[in-house]
Amino acid sequence: MTIHQLSIFIENRSGTLIRVLNALKEANIQIIASTIADTAEYGIYRLICSEPLRACEELKKANIAVALSDVFAIAIDDQPGRAAEAVKTFSEAGISIIYMYSFLLGGKGILIFRTDDAQRAQQIIEERHLSVINESDLQHIS
Amino acid sequence: MIWNPNKECMSRDEMSALQGKRLHKIVEYVYHNVPFYRNKLQEMDIRPDDIQTIEDIRKLPFTTKKDLRDNYPFGLQAAPQSEIIRVHASSGTTGNPTIVGYTRKDIGVWSECMARCLTAYGVTRDDIFSVSYGYGLFTGGLGAHYGVEHIGASVIPAGTGNTEKHLKLIRDLGITGIACTPSYALYLAETMDKLGIRKEDIRLRVGAFGAEPWTENMRQEIQERLGLKGYNLYGLSEIMGPSVSYECQMQHGSHICEDHFYPEIINPVTLEPLPAGQTGELVFTTLTKEGMPVLRYRTRDLCSLLPGTCDCGRTAVRMSRIEGRSDDMLIIRGINVFPSQVESVVLSMPEFAPRYMLVVDRVNNLDTLQVQVELRQEYFTGVFDTPAAVDQLEKKLAAKLKSVLSIAAKVQLKAPNTIERSQGKSAHVIDKRKL
Numbered sequence: 001m002t003i004h005q006l007s008i009f010i011e012n013r014s015g016t017l018i019r020v021l022n023a024l025k026e027a028n029i030q031i032i033a034s035t036i037a038d039t040a041e042y043g044i045y046r047l048i049c050s051e052p053l054r055a056c057e058e059l060k061k062a063n064i065a066v067a068l069s070d071v072f073a074i075a076i077d078d079q080p081g082r083a084a085e086a087v088k089t090f091s092e093a094g095i096s097i098i099y100m101y102s103f104l105l106g107g108k109g110i111l112i113f114r115t116d117d118a119q120r121a122q123q124i125i126e127e128r129h130l131s132v133i134n135e136s137d138l139q140h141i142s
Numbered sequence: 143m144i145w146n147p148n149k150e151c152m153s154r155d156e157m158s159a160l161q162g163k164r165l166h167k168i169v170e171y172v173y174h175n176v177p178f179y180r181n182k183l184q185e186m187d188i189r190p191d192d193i194q195t196i197e198d199i200r201k202l203p204f205t206t207k208k209d210l211r212d213n214y215p216f217g218l219q220a221a222p223q224s225e226i227i228r229v230h231a232s233s234g235t236t237g238n239p240t241i242v243g244y245t246r247k248d249i250g251v252w253s254e255c256m257a258r259c260l261t262a263y264g265v266t267r268d269d270i271f272s273v274s275y276g277y278g279l280f281t282g283g284l285g286a287h288y289g290v291e292h293i294g295a296s297v298i299p300a301g302t303g304n305t306e307k308h309l310k311l312i313r314d315l316g317i318t319g320i321a322c323t324p325s326y327a328l329y330l331a332e333t334m335d336k337l338g339i340r341k342e343d344i345r346l347r348v349g350a351f352g353a354e355p356w357t358e359n360m361r362q363e364i365q366e367r368l369g370l371k372g373y374n375l376y377g378l379s380e381i382m383g384p385s386v387s388y389e390c391q392m393q394h395g396s397h398i399c400e401d402h403f404y405p406e407i408i409n410p411v412t413l414e415p416l417p418a419g420q421t422g423e424l425v426f427t428t429l430t431k432e433g434m435p436v437l438r439y440r441t442r443d444l445c446s447l448l449p450g451t452c453d454c455g456r457t458a459v460r461m462s463r464i465e466g467r468s469d470d471m472l473i474i475r476g477i478n479v480f481p482s483q484v485e486s487v488v489l490s491m492p493e494f495a496p497r498y499m500l501v502v503d504r505v506n507n508l509d510t511l512q513v514q515v516e517l518r519q520e521y522f523t524g525v526f527d528t529p530a531a532v533d534q535l536e537k538k539l540a541a542k543l544k545s546v547l548s549i550a551a552k553v554q555l556k557a558p559n560t561i562e563r564s565q566g567k568s569a570h571v572i573d574k575r576k577l
Binding site for chain 2: 067
């Protein structure tokens with residue numbers, strides 16, 4: 001039900017982001033979506049990419065602090081108000097979204113998010129028949 | 143086993159009386175034979191007869207490494223050259239090396255003290271013992287060698303280098319004991335892995351490790367990989383060489399050969415003696431040395447003394463592990479901070495690599511301390527996908543540092559392998575303060 005997100009620790013120094021991107025480039029990994037949670041001293045660079053397991057290994061080899069996190073990905077219609085609807089489903093069930101980002105794929109909006117209660121969130125997704133995106137769905141975009 | 147129960151288990155009163163008597167004698171000896179000390183004592187208006195008991199030691203001047211360098215090469219030698227049968231030199235990273243001459247009696251005392259160490263480790267005349275400290279100007283090789291001969295074990299003077307041949311001998315001769323630096327012991331273990339020699343193939347059971355700082359974690363690793371029990375061996379060439387103190391089977395501090403080397407712990411700033419149990423700079427006075435006696439030599443090593451009778455039966459005072467060096471000491475907001483304190487905290491948290499950097503600065507007339515640590519790849523897991531999770535890790539380290547250092551430190555996390563690896567001891571500190 002969940003997909004792999006790479007969570008990467010990067011220091012706020014010039015040159016650190018490019019090191020990560022270069023390592024992905026060398027490994028021929030395609031970035032599908034990404035966002036940086038920034039603080040005054042460092043950032044957590046979250047990204048969805050092709051072949052996340054291999055990407056993670058390659059980054060580790062390049063001495064980059066990287067980990068795999070499980071996140072949800074659901075598709076919504078590319079229309080005003082759909083994101084609000086989706087989030088409302090969870091908030092009504094008392095589930096908090098810890099972070100969320102989105103991108104467009106094949107005319108659909110894709111919401112990537114992590115909640116404070118993965119089990120409960122999974123139940124809601126099943127009950128409401130939300131359109132879940134699998135990792136294999138993402139491999140076909142290139 | 144105890145080599146010399148008369149001395150190692152002497153009652154405190156008898157020991158103090160012996161130390162007082164010997165102190166008087168050594169002060170009289172240097173007063174008449176070393177112009178450096180005679181001048182110092184005269185300046186302070188102290189005559190040898192003013193020193194009668196061991197408590198009188200507080201009246202005496204200190205000796206520093208600088209004094210030894212300034213009097214290079216033989217300025218502090220008390221015995222005539224014709225009485226000196228051996229000369230060692232300590233590695234001088236800056237300026238002149240320290241030259242130490244030994245009389246025949248000094249070599250005898252050294253062998254006796256070394257025999258106490260080896261016996262405490264459980265070494266007997268039935269052992270085959272490899273000395274793998276460097277032989278030569280360094281005191282380690284010959285110092286340990288004479289001790290092994292003195293107890294009657296078979297000494298294998300392996301020295302350092304040619305590790306593969308050494309390992310062959312360890313295996314084929316059934317060598318049971320080894321004296322070397324802890325890092326060489328680990329190197330031996332690595333070479334064993336490379337050659338496919340298993341710890342079951344060798345018979346090493348005792349290791350005498352010293353000459354460099356090492357941690358309890360290193361001890362565990364060496365013991366595990368070589369299948370032996372590792373003991374601390376402490377010494378310094380200015381005082382004698384290895385044998386100044388040694389661990390017994392209890393491994394709760396190292397017993398000092400205090401009938402020959404009188405220890406004190408002082409506050410390195412005020413130079414005032416500290417009560418037993420408190421950590422400060424270790425100071426030694428040689429009570430019986432003829433070649434180059436020293437009064438109140440400041441070792442710069444930081445540790446504490448543990449008085450009381452040990453469970454092994456020895457009454458000889460124990461010293462704790464060396465906790466740092468007083469010349470590394472930083473004073474931050476009036477608090478003494480040692481990089482080794484930070485090291486111990488960082489090493490206790492597996493999330494961080496065993497590397498760190500202290501950055502000291504002064505902002506608006508207030509000292510600031512920043513501790514940089516590296517995340518360890520294996521411990522950076524999926525839970526660290528939010529700054530909140532990373533901050534929690536930072537806070538955990540900051541809280542530990544605060545409790546050990548007594549001052550707040552700002553933690554800065556660094557990516558793996560971004561802090562420079564260096565062997566130098568001051569390389570852990572960047573002090574940006576312009577005072």
